[in-house]
Amino acid sequence: MSTSTKSASPPGVQDPPVPAPPRKPSARVTWRRALRRDWQLYSLAVLPLLFFLVFRYLPMLGNVIAFRRFEPGGSMFGEQWVGLRYVEMFLSDPTFWQVFRNTLWLGGLTLVFCFPVPIVLALLLNEVRRRSLKRFVQSVSYLPHFLSIVIVAGITLQILATDGPVNHVLGWFGHEEIRFIQEPEWFRTIYVGSEIWQTAGWGTILYLAALTTIDEDLYEAARIDGAGRWRQTWHVTLPGIRPTMITLLILNVGTFMAVGFEKVLLLYNPLTYQTSDVISTYVYRTGVESNSFSYAAAIGLFEAVIGLVLITSANQLSRRTVGTSLW
Numbered sequence: 211m212s213t214s215t216k217s218a219s220p221p222g223v224q225d226p227p228v229p230a231p232p233r234k235p236s237a238r239v240t241w242r243r244a245l246r247r248d249w250q251l252y253s254l255a256v257l258p259l260l261f262f263l264v265f266r267y268l269p270m271l272g273n274v275i276a277f278r279r280f281e282p283g284g285s286m287f288g289e290q291w292v293g294l295r296y297v298e299m300f301l302s303d304p305t306f307w308q309v310f311r312n313t314l315w316l317g318g319l320t321l322v323f324c325f326p327v328p329i330v331l332a333l334l335l336n337e338v339r340r341r342s343l344k345r346f347v348q349s350v351s352y353l354p355h356f357l358s359i360v361i362v363a364g365i366t367l368q369i370l371a372t373d374g375p376v377n378h379v380l381g382w383f384g385h386e387e388i389r390f391i392q393e394p395e396w397f398r399t400i401y402v403g404s405e406i407w408q409t410a411g412w413g414t415i416l417y418l419a420a421l422t423t424i425d426e427d428l429y430e431a432a433r434i435d436g437a438g439r440w441r442q443t444w445h446v447t448l449p450g451i452r453p454t455m456i457t458l459l460i461l462n463v464g465t466f467m468a469v470g471f472e473k474v475l476l477l478y479n480p481l482t483y484q485t486s487d488v489i490s491t492y493v494y495r496t497g498v499e500s501n502s503f504s505y506a507a508a509i510g511l512f513e514a515v516i517g518l519v520l521i522t523s524a525n526q527l528s529r530r531t532v533g534t535s536l537w
Contacts, residue, residue, distance in 0.1 A: 276508040282501060296508035306492070306509065313488040316474075319402045325462055327406055328413030329455065333443060335414065336421050351411025363476035366404045367391060391477075392483040401477060401486075405470070416454055424450035426457040456534040464521030467513050489513050 245252060271287070276296060278288025299305045331351065338344040354362065370376055370390035377387040390396045424447065432442045448455075471490035478486035489509060497506030521536075529535035 226408040242484055273511050275504045276511045280504045295503050300509050308464045309487050309489055309492045313469055316469045321462055323402050326407050327410045332417035354408040355412035359472045362408050382512040393479045394482045397482045397486040420451040420454040453534045456528050460524045466520050467517050
């Protein structure tokens with residue numbers, strides 16, 4: 211029986227040294243090498259990082275005045291530690307809970323109506339075959355996004371004024387004029403309607419980009435199976451853009467409580483506080499106009515905590531149900 215044996219080296223000849231395995235470069239060396247090689251690209255991130263540091267992270271230090279008594283002209287971080295006194299104050303304040311309900315209403319209506327509209331508009335634009343018509347609709351729908359919120363609010367107020375175009379049209383049909391701006395029950399409709407008009411077109415950009423990544427072979431296979439346009443949309447298009455939809459939904463849920471401060475401030479008035487006053491405007495009036503900075507900081511911190519809980523919960527729920535998450 212033959213056996214395989216390792217050939218021995220001739221006498222007096224040493225075996226060649228076995229080369230050592232290559233050492234894996236450390237992360238620090240790799241980072242330094244990448245920074246030295248692409249420093250021009252990394253330098254572009256300096257200004258955005260400074261912006262977030264100065265205007266986002268450093269102001270977080272001011273949240274400490276939610277637990278300290280702050281007096282204008284005194285210490286920047288408050289004069290005396292008061293614990294949860296201001297938290298207990300706004301939790302027992304009926305006005306705060308009315309403002310909280312208004313915020314939930316406006317945030318919920320904005321999410322329910324403003325989130326699906328860009329998806330529907332993107333699907334409709336995707337079906338348009340005439341390029342000239344498609345470009346015209348896109349230009350008209352994108353335009354409101356580039357208008358200042360002040361201009362949008364001004365247009366809204368002028369259109370819905372008692373002597374505005376809407377009341378003139380109602381007068382032609384024999385209807386009495388409606389005081390849209392002064393009646394509380396109309397504010398939510400006005401706010402959500404103006405928000406849809408301003409954001410719907412711009413929101414379609416991401417969805418149109420996601421539609422271009424869908425494989426055309428999937429549509430061909432669906433047509434072979436006898437699927438019409440509606441079934442192709444339901445079984446191919448919507449699943450194809452689902453990751454984009456989930457990502458934007460999570461981001462929208464995270465800003466659920468941060469209802470547009472500027473637009474509400476420009477559209478509301480004391481007659482409509484019953485339905486229009488939200489947490490951000492209440493914090494503005496309490497802190498800036500009434501100089502109750504510690505009380506306003508406590509309310510703002512409460513709103514931020516709720517937003518953090520919402521976006522974290524939405525992310526976890528999305529990961530467990532559909533397998534897509536933001537992080």
